[in-house]
Amino acid sequence: xxxxxxxxxxxxxxxxxxxxxxxxxxxxxxxxxxxxxxxxxxxxxxxxxxxxxxxxxxxxxxxxxxxxxxxxxxxxxxxxxxxxxxxxxxxxxxxxxxxxxxxxxxxxxxxxxxxxxxxxxxxxxxxxxxxxxxxxxxxxxxxxxxxxxxxxxxxxxxxxxxxxxxxxx
Numbered sequence: 001x002x003x004x005x006x007x008x009x010x011x012x013x014x015x016x017x018x019x020x021x022x023x024x025x026x027x028x029x030x031x032x033x034x035x036x037x038x039x040x041x042x043x044x045x046x047x048x049x050x051x052x053x054x055x056x057x058x059x060x061x062x063x064x065x066x067x068x069x070x071x072x073x074x075x076x077x078x079x080x081x082x083x084x085x086x087x088x089x090x091x092x093x094x095x096x097x098x099x100x101x102x103x104x105x106x107x108x109x110x111x112x113x114x115x116x117x118x119x120x121x122x123x124x125x126x127x128x129x130x131x132x133x134x135x136x137x138x139x140x141x142x143x144x145x146x147x148x149x150x151x152x153x154x155x156x157x158x159x160x161x162x163x164x165x166x167x168x169x
Contacts, residue, residue, distance in 0.1 A: 021035065023129065024126075025125035027121045029129065031156045047072060051081055051085065061117065062091075063092070065095045069094045069110055073092050076092065093115055093123055094106070133155055
């Protein structure tokens with residue numbers, strides 16, 4: 001049975017099109033970039049947009065840990081960013097927690113421990129941030145789009161302030 005929505009109800013239910021947020025954090029767990037995820041069949045666009053922005057800002061020898069960085073590398077190579085990422089020596093990797101579920105060959109190629117220049121990073125900064133934000137949906141369930149975004153922005157702002165305060169310890 002097909003459902004038809006009027007223009008008013010489509011606008012009213014458009015809040016359900018937003019399925020979450022996609023963020024990028026640095027190794028110190030500061031939130032660098034954040035974007036709303038809109039329900040669609042294409043999920044690669046968020047990481048491609050984040051990588052495009054990271055390449056524009058940080059230029060050479062950057063890296064990004066992603067749960068499926070090993071598989072996503074093919075998508076990056078086939079995209080319009082692939083050549084630019086290669087020229088700028090951008091390296092995808094898999095976070096340490098997720099990396100242990102991969103086979104040995106995959107770990108040798110994608111685990112941060114085996115990639116020169118990654119330092120002691122675990123590549124799981126987003127996991128830490130999302131675990132701290134698990135209480136947000138309860139307070140935003142019936143909020144307007146503006147107030148939902150405002151609450152998320154405030155949460156990340158306080159998160160960054162707390163991280164900056166503990167950075168010197």
